Amino acid sequence: MIGCYVTGILPRPKELVEATRAYERRRIGEEELEKAFKEATIKAIEAQLSAGLSYITDGMLKWQDLLRPFTDNLEGIKAGALARWFNNNTFYRKPIVQSEIRHKKAIVTGLAYLEYLPKGVPWKVILPAPFTLARLSENKFYKNEGELMFSYADVLKIEIESLTGMGFKYVQLSDPALVYNPLKEPISGDTLADVKEALKIVVKNGNVRTCLQTFFGDFSQILPEALDFPVDDLGIDLYETSLEKLEEHAFNKGVALGLVDARSSLIEDENELFTVAKELIESIYPSKIHDVFICPNCDLEFLPWERAEEKIRVISRVAKRLKAELGIHG
Amino acid sequence: MDKLFPTQEIGSLAKPAWRVKGYRGEPLSESEIAEAIDWGQRLGIMGVDELVKILKKKERTPEDRRAILEWSAKFAIRFFENAGLDIVFDGEQWRSEMYEHVIRNVEGFKFLGYVKSFDYRYFNKAACISKPKYTKPFYVEEFAFTCKNTDREVKVPFTGPYTLVDWTFNEYYERRLSGKIKDFKQRKLEARREFLFDLIKEVVRPEISRLVEAGAKWIQIDEPAATTNPSSEEMELFVEAFNETVKGFNCTFSLHNCYSNYEVLAKYAAELRNCSQLALEFANRDSRQDGTGEVRVGYRELRLFEDYGFKGNYGLGVIDVHTDFIEPPELVRDRILHAAKIVGDSSRIHVSTDCGLRTRTWDVSFAKLKNMVLGAELARKALT
Numbered sequence: 001m002i003g004c005y006v007t008g009i010l011p012r013p014k015e016l017v018e019a020t021r022a023y024e025r026r027r028i029g030e031e032e033l034e035k036a037f038k039e040a041t042i043k044a045i046e047a048q049l050s051a052g053l054s055y056i057t058d059g060m061l062k063w064q065d066l067l068r069p070f071t072d073n074l075e076g077i078k079a080g081a082l083a084r085w086f087n088n089n090t091f092y093r094k095p096i097v098q099s100e101i102r103h104k105k106a107i108v109t110g111l112a113y114l115e116y117l118p119k120g121v122p123w124k125v126i127l128p129a130p131f132t133l134a135r136l137s138e139n140k141f142y143k144n145e146g147e148l149m150f151s152y153a154d155v156l157k158i159e160i161e162s163l164t165g166m167g168f169k170y171v172q173l174s175d176p177a178l179v180y181n182p183l184k185e186p187i188s189g190d191t192l193a194d195v196k197e198a199l200k201i202v203v204k205n206g207n208v209r210t211c212l213q214t215f216f217g218d219f220s221q222i223l224p225e226a227l228d229f230p231v232d233d234l235g236i237d238l239y240e241t242s243l244e245k246l247e248e249h250a251f252n253k254g255v256a257l258g259l260v261d262a263r264s265s266l267i268e269d270e271n272e273l274f275t276v277a278k279e280l281i282e283s284i285y286p287s288k289i290h291d292v293f294i295c296p297n298c299d300l301e302f303l304p305w306e307r308a309e310e311k312i313r314v315i316s317r318v319a320k321r322l323k324a325e326l327g328i329h330g
Numbered sequence: 331m332d333k334l335f336p337t338q339e340i341g342s343l344a345k346p347a348w349r350v351k352g353y354r355g356e357p358l359s360e361s362e363i364a365e366a367i368d369w370g371q372r373l374g375i376m377g378v379d380e381l382v383k384i385l386k387k388k389e390r391t392p393e394d395r396r397a398i399l400e401w402s403a404k405f406a407i408r409f410f411e412n413a414g415l416d417i418v419f420d421g422e423q424w425r426s427e428m429y430e431h432v433i434r435n436v437e438g439f440k441f442l443g444y445v446k447s448f449d450y451r452y453f454n455k456a457a458c459i460s461k462p463k464y465t466k467p468f469y470v471e472e473f474a475f476t477c478k479n480t481d482r483e484v485k486v487p488f489t490g491p492y493t494l495v496d497w498t499f500n501e502y503y504e505r506r507l508s509g510k511i512k513d514f515k516q517r518k519l520e521a522r523r524e525f526l527f528d529l530i531k532e533v534v535r536p537e538i539s540r541l542v543e544a545g546a547k548w549i550q551i552d553e554p555a556a557t558t559n560p561s562s563e564e565m566e567l568f569v570e571a572f573n574e575t576v577k578g579f580n581c582t583f584s585l586h587n588c589y590s591n592y593e594v595l596a597k598y599a600a601e602l603r604n605c606s607q608l609a610l611e612f613a614n615r616d617s618r619q620d621g622t623g624e625v626r627v628g629y630r631e632l633r634l635f636e637d638y639g640f641k642g643n644y645g646l647g648v649i650d651v652h653t654d655f656i657e658p659p660e661l662v663r664d665r666i667l668h669a670a671k672i673v674g675d676s677s678r679i680h681v682s683t684d685c686g687l688r689t690r691t692w693d694v695s696f697a698k699l700k701n702m703v704l705g706a707e708l709a710r711k712a713l714t
Contacts, residue, residue, distance in 0.1 A: 014443065020450040064449045082448055087559040089497055091448040182561035218515075239514045261514070265442055265457045265499035269508055276512075304443035304455070 002292045002326065003054030004319035005124055007172060007213050007235060007256065008299025009066070010047075010059040011308045016040035037061060041113045047309045051316040054293070055124035055170045062111040065092035066128050066174055066299075067136060069111055074155060075102040080138055086180050086216045088263070088302065095137040097148060103155040106162060114166060122169035129175035129212060130156060130198040136177060146194050153201040164208045172211045172235070172256075173202065176298070179217030179240070192225040200230050211235050211256055215298040220245035227252055237297040238276070239263070247283040254290045258297030259318065260311045265303055267310050273318045278326065289326065294319040334713070335666055335681050335706040336416040338645060340586055340609060341487035341552065342428070342686030343409065343421030343695060348385055349402035355390050366405075369692065373408040399424060400475060407479050409692065413699035417483045417548075422686065424472035428489045428552060429497055430454065435468035436533050442499065457499035462529050464536045470544050477545060486546050487586070487686075490553035491534045492571045495526045497555065503528075523567060530574050538579055548582040550609065551575060556587045560594040569601045576604045584609060584645065588685040596634035600641070608635065609645025611684035613665065614652060620660050622668035629665065632672050643677075644669065647684035648705065649698050654690065656697045662705020667712060676713060681706040 012020065019036030022028045044059025063069060071079045071093055080094035108125060117123050134149035142148040160171055178195065181187065203210050212226070213235030219226070220242050226234055233254035236246070239261045257280065259273050281292055294315045300308035346369070347362040363385050370378035381401045384394045406421030425431035433439045438460045444452035473486050503521035511517040538549060556568050576583040584607035587595060592610065599608060616628025632644065648665040649657055662681070670676040681702060687695040 011445065017444045017452055021452070024450045084558070087561075089453075089555065089558065090446060093448075182559060182564075184561075239518060242515070243513055261518075264501070264504060264518070266501040266504045272509060276514075301446055304445060307442065 001054075002294070002319050002323040004051075004294040004315045005053050005055040005170075005256075006048065006057060006300060006312065006315075007215075007258065007295045007297075008060070008126060008174065008262075009063050009301040010044045010057075010061065010299075011301045011303055011305045012061055013040050013043055013305040016061065038113065038116070041116055045116055045118070047312055049118065049121065051312045052320075053312070053316060054122070054319075056117060056121045057124050057126060058113045058117055060111075060126065066126075067092060067095055067133060069107045070128065070133060070152075070155075071095040073105060073107045073110065075104045076100050076141065077137075083136075086176060087182065090302070092136070095133070097137050097139050097141050099141055101148075101151045101155055103158040107155075107159050108163060109166070123167060124170040124172060125163050125168045126172045126174060126213075127156060127159065129173035129178070130202060131195050132175050132177040149194065149198050150201065153198040156202045157204060160202065160208070161205070168208065170209045170211070171203075172213050173199070173231070174213050174215070176214065176216045179214040179219055179221060179237070181217050181221060187221055189225070192222060196225070196229050203230055209233070211254075211293075213256060215258060216240060218242055218245075220249075223249050233291065233293065235295070238280075239297050243276075243280065247280065249284060250286055251284040251290065254292065255284070256293040256295050259294050260296045260314050262296040262298045262300045262308070262311065263302045265307050267307070268314060270314060270318055270321070273314070274321050274325075277318060277322055281322070281326065292322070294322070333416060334676055334710050335679055337681045337703050337706050338415060338417035338485060338609075339410060339419070339421075339683050339699065340588075340645070340686045341419065341422050341550070342688035343406050343423070344688050344690060344692060345402065345423060346405070346692065348381075349398060349423060352385050352390070352398040353395050353402075355395065357388070358385050366401075369405060369409075373405060373412050375405065375408055403472065403475055404479055407476060409696065410699070411480060411482060413696055414703035415482070415699065417485050417680075418476075418480055419485055419487060420472060420476045422487065422688075424475075428487075429494065432468060432489050432494060432533075433498070435466065437463035437465050438502070439498070453497075455497065455499065457501045458503065458525060459501050461502065462525075462532050464533045467537060467540045469537060470540045473541055473546055474544055483548070484546075485548045485550050485584075486541060487550050487552055488534075488538070488541075490551040490556075490572070490585075491526055491530045491575060492568045493553050493555040495522060495529060496558055498525075500525050519563060526567065526571050527574065530571060534575055538575070538581070542579050542581050546581055548584065548606075549576075550584045550586050550607075552586045554586075554588060554590070556585075557590040557592075557594045560591055565594060565598050569598050572605065573601075573603045582606045584642075586610075586645065586685075588647070589614070592631040593634060596631065596638045596640070599635050600639040605642055607643040607645050607680060608640065609647070609680075609682055610635075611647040612669075613647050613650040613657070613684050616650075616665065618655070618657075618661060620658075620664050622664050622671065626665065626668040629669055629672065632669055636673060643680055644673065645680045645682040647682055649683040649702050651683055651685045651687050651690060654694050656694070657701055657705070659701050659704035659708050662702050663708035663712065666706060666709040670709070670713070681709075 023033045076099040080096040082091040130149045130152040133152040210231040211233035215237040219236040235256035237258040348366045402423035403420035410418040439456045503525045586609040588611035
């Protein structure tokens with residue numbers, strides 16, 4: 001199939017931005033804030049539905065950062081100081097791991113608006129991957145980063161089982177830290193082998209489609225090892241990845257192509273996106289084309305709402321055209 | 331400056347309610363007006379009744395608003411002078427904010443709206459939609475006013491081009507290269523490069539030129555975004571941008587950068603040409619115990635700048651601007667002495683706050699600056 005979906009936190013629409021600012025200044029209370037979140041969530045879902053995306057998220061508008069639900073709800077962790085979110089002018093709270101990590105209560109559903117997700121369309125949930133969780137944490141308890149990553153994998157498994165039970169059909173694990181590598185240090189084979197083992201734990205018994213979504217870095221660095229990761233789809237940030245190097249490999253599983261740039265307000269030229277995607281698909285699938293998802297390269301929250309909404313429509317139109325011209329159904 | 335350990339601030343000071351609301355034309359409460367009277371007395375400012383008259387008006391004319399701007403600048407200048415600083419400016423009272431002030435005064439930009447910074451904090455982000463065009467000076471009036479109102483040495487804070495570009499969507503240049511460079515990553519980098527050097531040529535250098543003509547002797551280039559992207563391509567771009575910005579002017583330049591990756595910055599600092607000073611944030615990283623040596627954990631990275639061969643001065647951050655803790659003079663002294671020992675040449679240390687004081691109240695800022703000045707005096711005594 002050729003599908004499309006979003007890959008992260010959506011921006012808060014203007015009304016919600018204003019409500020959260022008013023709340024910070026104590027001009028409105030919890031109730032009014034909650035109402036603003038609900039209305040914005042309906043808007044975020046409607047934007048995805050009307051564009052005809054293959055999987056729908058609730059927009060993740062309450063997520064203060066990708067890690068925060070875990071930082072706030074896992075036993076053994078407390079929220080630390082603000083730290084820069086990769087090479088962006090945005091910040092996250094560093095999880096400080098103080099004791100053994102345990103899954104004590106539901107993590108995502110405390111923030112998610114399941115009641116607004118429509119029944120007729122499959123739901124997608126987005127979670128941090130174990131490697132990114134470990135890399136971005138301050139580890140004061142486990143022997144090393146590897147041990148911490150496996151501990152995160154255990155709690156992710158529990159969380160995913162519970163989310164699958166609620167009806168989610170697609171789980172994206174966001175793993176920017178795996179490819180963000182500005183100083184170009186080599187990623188060791190041992191690390192990639194450990195990442196694979198941790199992913200195995202996370203998706204074990206999962207009756208759900210999975211994707212490891214990478215962004216902010218060059219996906220080709222983790223090839224060919226990533227082709228063996230136990231996930232259905234691999235997500236690639238095409239604004240950070242060398243197309244030439246990517247095309248040297250034949251893929252044996254699905255891909256999520258980060259074809260629109262969520263860190264640029266410029267609305268892309270659809271003809272160009274179509275051409276780039278088509279060439280890439282034909283090149284990485286020399287014999288049999290696997291499933292392809294057209295998506296933003298990372299969280300759309302880097303944009304004001306209107307631009308994000310427009311980019312959602314772009315991914316949908318490009319996916320439709322690819323479907324028609326490559327003669328793929330479904 | 332001949333004096334050992336001269337003292338300076340970095341730039342911004344909080345804007346009093348009377349400045350913000352007064353300028354917007356909003357009504358002021360009695361306590362807000364009383365704040366102006368109170369600080370006017372404390373700072374020995376003459377003729378504050380004139381200001382109060384304007385603040386009490388129901389409707390304010392453009393001349394009133396302009397007067398409020400000038401009053402607030404005068405208050406801030408006296409504030410720094412009274413605290414005892416050797417090098418002063420107007421606390422950036424003239425500017426809305428370091429980013430918006432420039433973008434709003436230059437052609438080619440459009441604000442697109444608020445994007446998340448963290449939690450419920452956002453910033454108004456602009457896009458470059460056409461080639462940046464310089465239409466009018468945006469720092470010169472403020473500089474001239476400051477000079478007229480002080481006898482102390484003046485340093486002009488100037489938002490750097492690399493940061494302006496990093497904080498702005500780059501629509502115009504990305505669109506221009508659309509279809510011309512196939513690889514998206516290379517295209518973005520090239521578009522960024524073109525944006526940056528056009529901005530320097532069309533806007534930044536013309537403004538510096540006006541400042542120098544108006545008599546500016548020292549311009550501090552503020553680049554908080556310098557190490558946001560620590561890759562070698564980006565760091566080289568940053569260095570090239572700084573060098574191009576300051577090239578050929580008969581003026582002293584310095585660089586301010588804070589809350590950044592100093593391991594990365596240190597590697598490139600020696601390549602900054604005509605950079606007489608690096609004003610860096612250290613106090614925020616440091617312990618609060620007195621003493622020199624190992625206890626001064628926050629100043630570890632200073633050594634890196636030395637090891638990589640930076641030869642200029644340091645604007646040594648000895649005051650943490652993110653806490654109300656008032657650093658005792660002894661702590662300030664020990665931070666200075668510790669740094670002087672690392673650098674091995676006391677004349678290369680200027681005493682400074684970590685960053686602008688805009689998030690602290692005037693009371694806290696004043697107490698902090700006074701102690702900074704006392705600490706510098708203690709450090710001078712310790713060495714003579």
